[in-house]
Amino acid sequence: MISSLKQAAWRVFLLVLCCCQLPGIARSTAFQQAIVVKGTVTSESGETLPGVTVAVKGTTIGTTTNETGQYSLSLPNQNVVLVFSSVGYEKEDVAPGARTTINVTLKADMKALNEVVVVGYGTQQRKDLTGSVGSVKGKELENLPVRGPLEAIQGRVAGVQIVQNSGSPGAAPNVRIRGVTSLNAGNDPLYIVDGVPITGDISVVNPNDIASMEVLKDASATAIYGARGANGIIIVTTKRGKSGKTSFNLNAYTGIMDVRRQIPMLDAYQERDYILNANANAGTAEVRLGLDTLFRNGVAVYNTNWQDEIYRQGAVSNYELSLRGGNDKTTYAASLGYFNQKGVVISSGFDTYRGRFSIDHRASDRFKTGANILLSTAKRDRVPEGDDNNAVITNAMRMLPFSPVFNKDGSYTFVDQIQRPNPVGLANLTSWFTVNNRLVGNIYGDYDIWKGLSLRSTLNIDYSGTRDERFTPSTIQGGAARPATASYGDVFTWVNENTLNYTRSFGKHSVTGLLGYSVQESKIFNLSASGNQGATDNITTLNAAATPTGASSSKSSWSLVSYYARLNYSFNDKYLLAATLRRDGSSRFGADKRYGLFPSVSAGWRISEESFMRNLTFINDLKLRASIGVVGNQSISDFGAQGLYSTGSNYVGKAGIALSAIPNPNLSWESTTQSDIGIDLSIFNNRVQITADAYLKRTNDLLLSVNLPTTTGFTSALQNVGDTQNKGLEFSISSQNIKGAGDGFTWTSGFNISFNRNKILTLSNNNADIIQTSADATFFSTSPIGIGRVGQPIGIFYGYVYTGRVYATSEEAKVANMRDGSPTGAFYVAGDMIYKDLNGDGVINDNDRAVIGDANPKFIAGLTNTFSFKNFDLSIFLQSSYGNDIFNQTRQSSNRSFVYNAATTEVLRSWRKEGDITDVPRGAPSTIGRNGFVSNRWIEDGSYLRVKTATLGYTVPATLLKRIKVDNARVYVSGQNLFTFTNYSGLDPEANFRTGQPLLQGIDLGTYPQVRSITFGLNLGF
Template sequence: MYKQLTMLVLALLFSAAIWAQNRISGLVTDASLLPLAGATISLKNGQALTTTDSSGRFSVTLNRGEVIQVSYTGMISRTITIAAETSLSIALQPSAVNLDDVVVVGYGATKKSDLTGSVATIKADELKNAKVGTATSALQGLAAGVFVTTGSVKPGGDASVVIRGSGSLRAGNSPLYVVDGIPVEGGLQDLSPGDIQSIEVLKDASSAAIYGSRGSNGVILVTTRQGSKGKSRITLNLNGGFQKMMNKQKLMNAQQYYQLASRAIPDYSWTSEELRYLSRGLSTDWQDAITQDGKYSNYNLGISGGSETVKHFLGADFYDQQGTIKNSSFRKLTLRYNMDAQTNSWLKTGLRFNIIESALKNINEEDDSGYGTMFSAISSQPTAPVYLDNGDYFDGFLNTKANPVAIVDLLDKVTKKSRAVGSVYFEIEPVKGLKIRSDNGGELEFFNVNSYEDGRMGQHYPDGGHAVKFNGKKRYMQSENTATYMFDVNSIHRFTILGGFSASKYTYESTTADSKNLSPVLGYDNLGGAQNHGPNGSYASASTLTSFYGRLNYNLDDRYLFTVTMRQDGSSRFAPGKQWGFFPSAAIAWRISKEAFMEEQDLFSELKLRASIGRLGNQNIGDYAYAATISQGGEWSDYVFGGNLATGSVQNTISNPNLTWEKANQLDLGLDFGMLKNRIAGTIDVYYKKTTDLLWLVPLPTESGFDNSLTNIGQINNKGIEFSLTTININTKHFSWRTSGNFSFNDNKIAELYNGKTDVNKALFVGRHMSTYYTLQADGIWQADELAKAAVYNAQPGDRKVKDLNNDGVINGDDRAFSGISVPKYYGSFTNTFRYKGVELIAFFTYAGGHLINNSLNRYLNSFNTWGNMSEEYYNGYWTPARPSNRYPAPRIGSPYSNGDGTNANFQKGDYLRLRNIELAYQFPASSFVRKISSSGMRVYASVQNAVTWTRFTGFDVESSDNTNPYPNARSFIAGLSINF
């Protein structure tokens, strides 16, 4: 009886235990919903239960109330108490730093903990802060020391990047871009952000010296997405929205313009159309007439998968943007295929292939200075109607400007580009640790710019129509061959030795056909039917680069790290005897946190001190710049022979057989730290960069017969400090808060020019920033009680006052003074990411300051002129005897310095803080709905790009580099869906 009772009790207890257990299934993803294969599921006591499969899924049997821990390398572990649910959706957040992350460096990769140089890593997830725009513009604010300027916000426009300050006067300051091992020109404009796996920015000499003559401005390495073994994964990202023009200029209406012009010039000549328009009480808002709400959409598909031997990735991306200026647009289709195959135990092969097709329509802002679409719109008089009564476009504009609406209606300008970039590699491992690799590839690009300007667009454009066809072809080929040997001695001394040889060739050719007076029916497709032809032309050039390079990495017991790099380049861009340059570097790092005396403390989980020194080069001078060139035609080569005009040739540039590289010598000191188990992590770098042998056009004496000669001169110094910090502020089961930010400060100085000169044309000054303003100093407005003194300077009350700094009674160039700099002294960004269960809020801010912007629009809008409109603010605030303004001059013809030219009157502070992106997203749990569509994760989001900007600048955009012929920036409202299968 006792035995039976005991068995009954045990059976009941066993049944209760079974009843209390749940079969739990789960999905583990990163913050972007990408499944994490190999994540560890363990009990709180450390006992491992299982790992996730290739789809990020797992299944375990657990009791209610048990606590599990989900962990993954580089992520913050999650602790979860099992309740009644049977399905879990677990998103892991990245830690502030992951020392085991693999970082791509030139011709190889290394763990972040083993870096000796200054390298910033940007993951694909961080690029989502910029939905509209290129991958280049998406870099803004993501890395300390990397300053991104909005070159143009037009559809298809790209940004410019400067790393650690400008160091060249003429040879460019853009970094070298390398995508999957192939150098590319023009930034990352053609690269789909959805195809990017990571971006590394090589900032110091140690990290960039492996690129030698092309590394002086830093190097940006891009690695695209690769395949992975296991079940095929499909990622689909869809987003789209609309854009609204920012900072529309407030201008006078027709009645205000009529009153002002009539008051200033009583005999002002009005056209009959304008008088009729005014009599009807009408006014034209030219900005509204040519702009619209822009539209944007982007569709990105990625398929990755493979086996133990072959891995592949296929990506397709379609980008479509309709601009805020009517009839302007950009479309781009990108196809990418990446494959890696382990053919056998000693042979590995791979393929990288990318095809891009793009079309840019009706953008002429930069090419048509003074007559661009937006400039015409803000300067055209509001008294002018868009159309005449007979339906023709009004063409009675002052100063022969074009009709803005006619431009957007009749201009037919299309830029088409077809580009293929690819490479194939073979890698053998004949013995353990030795890898020999040959990587061969290049790019081929065809592009054409077809333009037809209808004569009805305005007086500026020729009657009868004007068509131009410009066709070009670029071809780049390279072969990179490396041998890498890795070995260790007693697991204490670890060595990596790299040696390599590369050769590359770049060719370019173009043709131009120009015709006038031809039918608008066929436009640029009927050049043969034109009455006038020319000027026509063609051009071709080529350059080659041959290089030998090597690198030694030595790791002593994970505490002391050493790197020595050297490269020798031979470039055809320099004269014989000057073609070879040598670029060495060395670096050392001390992982203090690995020392025995750090074992007893819990504050620092990582502490590393770095130092590097080296030399980099710059050969960006174009082809044949060292040689004398000859041109045909022109006033100096035309002559009369036998009573007829003949065309000859004449030398137009002088040779310089001593022309050589620009050289950038750089010293960097850095500190990497991680605190509180890497919940706080950051980097501090200080650097000094000295650029010598600057490439510059030095003026020549008149008797030489030449204007100038390209010569190596002078020295520019850049020094600065960079700081980046990431903190995991809160990380609980349901809520997390992460903050990351960076700050950069750069001080630029010209240390030397040439021949002992302290300045060049009062534009470049020894001891000053290379972007220094040197101008006359505006000093308000001459008032009536200063009449006698104003007369000394040929001025009247109401004219702009300029300081006579040397008190000689004359205003001239001797009264100029330094008025600030045009580039920011400091810049950076900060991001806060909040997550509550499946809800995510991201706020991304960028900022810059310490500089002035010459708001060139104000020279037209805030002073009286007889050729176009002015601002409403000027109308309400210009000087009159009854309203003695001290800001805006009186509307008077002949008033000296009225528009502020040559003075600092139009300078405005460029300091700004911009909420560049704010995004609200929801990550769906692994619910029955998600499983029903066989998805491994789904995320929906809404974002606003360029949401708010705090600045005193009044132009179209504080970040734009062009304020005269601007394409206005826009605020974008976007919704999107990311889904994985």
């Protein structure tokens, strides 16, 4: 092992040495007699091809064919190789020898059509697909400074919305495929990693280990997974071994990170004026802070920028060593990687070790077996976010600038009288971390029964163990009692799948079939405890707590048994038909509704194969496809259909058990019927490929709470009531814009755009509105409100409509008070916000609330441009979201008129005296009236266009690498989130604070922003 490492190090040294000597390296060739060759280049259909590049391999000598496909080229000697190349055609290498006339026929490049795509329980060629499947190859995901594969595919697949809810290191993104379908059940897709079904985070997979990722979107593609297919499927396939010499690859990058921007806040002088003006208008003197003591001779004693204090320059590093090899019998692949990120908020960070090993062995001509295992251990150093009382960013945006970070004795200080927690102290002194250990693996066996018929059996396991510990010391606000919590949970899932596969072609007919049976069980265990009154801040574990405040444990489980079948039929490679049927039985549902059927059917017509298309030579492939099917959603609590019991003290104060939920034997899964029609088009010698889809998804039998008569002893019960709908359009296009010969200039592009419209069709309780309030800490702001309403999308905001003007005078406010029945002035004073009286009754109350915003984007899009010339390559990826609203609760917390909250520079426009005309209300030293109400004042346009990734690379010439026995070497520099174009005033337009609540999407409350990074990397292969 040490010897191998020494050899590798020596090769790297020689590589660097050779690179330094590049100017002095030259190669000589023997002089030979020059010759002239000429000829004509045609296509397989006999057409002459103009513009074909004819080049001498390894030189700059070359020409192009004229308008009649003819060329003439002078060669230095007979021993060269001619390379014929053109966009949309396969390259052709020809050794001329003594010939002076060389005619060449180029074959159309059909790689895209013959590309193998992974689908449920198998693969298909892209030209044979009848369902809607998006695909991303592993090459596109390599060397991105992200922790997992989901972040890597953001913006790269039409119809897939991925929102990085928090930029906190280790935070998982939110994924939605073709919209939100459910209000109570889950909306996350099902993940399949090397055949293992997974729910939740899939960062156990290193993006550099991925061979491909497929997104199954329509019912034809997802129905094979039945009760788990309603939210789409994402299949991750990792790289396998290959026969031949063992290849080693070293990938490494390191870089720096920072925040894109800071929120412009008032400085100490502006805050003083704002506070004094508010007190003067209220007829009070400012005594709360004692401002006179905070300024000396007009100069602020402290003028702290709290954003400067909590943010720092972050860093990211990744190191990975992988190998692949094998022979005709056995192939293997392995990798070991380490990823580390130091967050841009102090004390936050994430590091993970990931390993992978796979082996495939052909024991005989009929039997093949293999195994795959992925392991990871990750630690996430966390800082409180969002509505947590000790949230670092949220409190930094409320902290006045008059206080220093530290007292003279070195302790953390707090604002006088207000006593808010110091955000720097919160970050540095609070101990909070989460550790996760993950194991995903399987073992399989394939047996060829006879030609075309095979049996495959797999045993899959997925284990996740998570430990979370948090301790608040006495030295910071809220830590006097030294509260400590600890929790541990593990989930173990096993799945046995058995499939019988049949493939046969006879004449113009081709048939593939699948029969399968699987059984799955998942077991969950959780343990948590809390305590306080520890003797010292030096011991952060619960054993130091003198007073236990809570302890609990729980066990749960669920299981699934499934039977499934699929049939694919092709006639003359022109007419395609596919049918799928799955029967699932789930322990989560009622005894009378435990089993469900999930069918789908799809068809495809390759129009380009028809005789009437032969004259349209610019069309290489044109396929029309359509599908319809039903899939399910079983993501509810494990025992939701059963009568549940809760524990506690009974009516005499003793331990007791009581019925807490009424049983529902008819409770079943939500079912989604989806229809899809799509077109796949390849034109100009496969130079341009276009995919378009239109879909309609209707989800029935929503799992909603229904009111019950009080005579039942219960207030509500979970039932299948309600319907939602998603409909949309998706477009993808990839093109080879310029394709130079050899190492000439090449330019390729990929673009996708998706439009989705969501709507609630029916609800429980006679279509009554579902109003949901964000359960935020009360001192931050008035909590934003989401509403579920028939005819409206899922994810809309509900509140008052602000006119954009305040009461300019006391007389105007007095009239408003008389109108609202408060002549004493308790409601409004001069400078307060004016809301619209929507129902015209002359009073502003709850009846005047309305839909004030929509968190759903009108469209999402992604654009990739890749350029290469000689040994250089450049890739630029843009990602965009348009038309989505954000409830800026961070801004609401700062600018809701309470002057003892730090405010943004927006309040420089606030009302200050009688007669002022403005859109920003007065400052108030205590009561803020209705200026903090949930209204459209806090709704902002969250649209953005982001330069997500830009990478410039250089590949060292192979002629130099041969001398040091290195197969390939590439160096690169990459930028992530380099530029963001948006009108959103917050830290980051990609904010979604409450990810698990569909009615409360698009809320930004102290959200950890996305980082901007620059990384430098090296790839070596030997």
